[in-house]
Amino acid sequence: MxxxxxxxxxxxxxxxxxxxxxxxxxxxxxxxxxxxxxxxxxxxxxxxxxxxxxxSKGAVLLEAFAEVFVNATPFVDTGDIDADLRTHVTGAVKLLSTPPYGPAYAGILTELHHDDVLGRAVREDVVGPRFEAAVGRMRRAQEQGQIPAGADLPLAVEMIYGPVYYRLVLRKPPQDEETVAALVAHVLRSLRAVPADPAVDAPAATGG
The missing domain is CATH 1.10.10.60 (Homeodomain-like)
Known part of the structure; x- marks a missing residue:
């Protein structure tokens, strides 16, 4: 038909x-x-x-949330990864601290532990695409020399998102712009840290 x-x-x-x-x-x-x-x-x-x-109702609310979340958290590329990550995380925090979006997503995150279909939808429709977009933005910064070549980008993204989810799920006060800036700076500073040289740190061999 x-x-x-x-x-x-x-x-x-x-x-x-x-x-x-x-x-x-x-x-x-x-x-x-x-x-x-x-x-x-x-x-x-x-x-x-x-x-x-x-x-389920969770699926309804997830679709409603996802539509707004994607538009509110763009991955802009101004050529400055520090500023761009601050923009992205600040947008996410603002949305997640605004009813009904924050409470709705917190409820979804709670319910997905008992609903495998909803859990898969959250990963496929929200978390997965945003995670890949974040890694992609950081990879471009890596190609531009703003992040060292050996940096673990997926781990860095988890380090950025982790505190945001932590505060949302535990209903703690959301980060303000200063806290977001400190979070981004800390993660990028950890990526840019020069690793120790094993050859220098290794104890000198002694003859026997």
Whole structure:
């Protein structure tokens, strides 16, 4: 059966209404009290429609979050990796400290431990692409000589994101711009540290 343009428009309107309703309810009630039934009622769609597009409320909220998160956390390339990482991390922190996005994502991160499908979606739709984009931006900086050739870029990205996730999941106060700057500076300083030369540090051989 070929879908008509009018039905596609209706589907998009329903999809948008569902995502908006889920975010509104998350703000009003908190993630744990949001239900698919409530989302359907607020959006003016049936539960059947929601389950045709998403397997759970977590999946609905993940799609709503991911759309905004990607646009709010670009990986710009001004030629200055320090400034660009500060821009990126500051954007992520601001979004994650703003309702409903921060509470929604924190709820998703909690629920994924009990929902393998949601966990895979988080990795494939949010964490994986952003992680690869971060490594790619740092690799360009490496090619420009701003980061040493032997630096472990995936580990560096985990060092940058780790404190952000730590504060979100434990509901600690988010980083301010000064703290973000210190975090980025610390990670990049660790990458630029000159490793010890084994030949110099090794004890001199003694004849026997």
């Amino acid at each position: 070929i879908t008509s343009p009018s039905s596609l428009r209706r589907s998009e309107r329903s999809r948008r209404a569902t995502l908006d309703a889920a975010l509104e309810l998350c703000t009003e009630r908190g993630y744990g009290r949001v239900t698919v039934e409530a989302i359907a009622a607020r959006a003016g769609v049936s539960k059947k429609t929601i389950y045709r597009w998403w397997p």
